[in-house]
Amino acid sequence: MNEERMSVIVQTIASILFPIILIFSFYIIMHGHLTPGGGFQGGAVGASAVALLIVAFGARYVENKMREENLSAFESVGGLVFVIVSILGIFVATTFLTNFLVGEPLFGIIPKWGVSPLNSGGVLPILNIAVGMKVIGGLASVVLMLAIASKEGEK
Amino acid sequence: MKKIFFIAFVVFFIFMFYSAYEIRDFGNPPSQMDDRIIGKYNSTTGEWEYGAVNETGANNAVTSVVFDYRGYDTLGEATVLFTAIAGVMMLFRRVKNE
Amino acid sequence: MIEISLFEIALILMSVFMIASAIIAVWFKDLLASVITLAVMSLILSLYFYVLQAPDVAIAEAGVGAALTTAILIITVRATERMEED
Known part of the structure; x- marks a missing residue:
């Protein structure tokens, strides 16, 4: 159990870097409608943070901390x-994937010239968060399952 | 066989070198579609008259294309990701339960 | 004398480094070093996308190509053989 961990230096650096990379990934996801980036890019960065944790602490430790079922549920x-917000466009407005939140108080501000507020974009921030959750959970659970399966194969 | 690979490598190298040398500068020729997509800004009233920023409210035109105008493509991409991850789960679940 | 701008010099240098790292990745017998060379190629490709003014694709390439693919390939190499047989 203990030999699959790396040294103390790597563990310390990984545990310092993990929340920073995760916050950067949330920044990319939340500012997807303002700056370059979006759900997929931020989700890939967040999944690479989980991969860093797997490399430093070993797959069993990460599996005990965050269960793989939780990642799949995420x-x-x-x-x-994503699908519910898309279908709500039929009932609230006219068609599938209608941007029905433009002009509403939540996420509804149409930006002026220059720097635009975070409270804009209609349903785009919600869809960005949905795709980000999907990519973080999916790619992290794939890396975790591959690491556990390769450990099982060695014995 | 190695000679064929070497010739293919040289041809590919010359192609990439030439296409990197012959690439156009940015904004040349000027695009006619920029005003259509991003929209027209009215500087007297301080608002966008038409275009992507007026319709979706997002400052980033790429995101408004990916998630709004071409939202079906993003839904299909999410479906592809879901199917791939379901395949990996189905392949490795049995190893875990033994 | 052909005139050549700094932008084209950057593009040509990045093309040369990308082709060189891809060929080295095929040429190595040590698969772990080969995977690291692929990560280098992916990073230079991400820089190429950034220089060509596509920062969205650059972030996606740096996240998926340089981090996640490398992690998955290193896990696979660790579970199988490290050295390639002749």
Whole structure:
């Protein structure tokens, strides 16, 4: 159990860097409608943070901390939010994937010239968060399952 | 066989070198579609008259194309990701339960 | 004398480094070093996308190509053989 961990230096650096990379990934996801980036890019960065944790602490430790079922459930919630917001466009407005939140108080400000506020973009921030949840959960659970399976194969 | 690979490598190298040398500068020729997509800004009233920023409210035109105008493509991409991850789960779940 | 701008010099240098790292990745017998060379190629490709003014694709390439693919390939190399057989 203990030999699959790396040295103390790597563990310390990984545990310092993990929240910073995760915050950067949330920044990319939340500012997807303002700056370059979006759900997929931020989700890939967040999944690479989980991969760093797997490299430093070993797959068993990460599996005990964050269960793989939780990551799959996280991914499914993201996909469900995407589909529900898309279908709400039929009932609230006219068609599938209508941007029905433009002009509403939540996420509804149409930006002026220059720097635009975070509270803009209609349903685009919600869809960005949904795709980000989906990509973080999916790619992290794939890396985790591959690491656990390769450990099982060695014995 | 190695000679064929070497010739293919040289041809590909010359192609990439030439295409990197012959690439156009940015904004040349000027695009006619920029005003259509991003929109027209009215500087007297301080608002966008038409275009992507007026319709979706997002400052980033790429995101408004990916998630709004071409939202079906993003839904299909999410479906592809879901299917790939379901395949990996199905392949490795049995190893974990033994 | 052909005139050549700094932008074209940057593009040509990045093309040369990308082709060189891809060929080295095929040429190595040590698969772990080969995977690291692929990560270098992916990073230079991300820089190429950034120089060509596509920062969205650059972030996606740096996240998926340089981090996640390398992690998955290193896990696979660790579970199988490290040295390639002749």
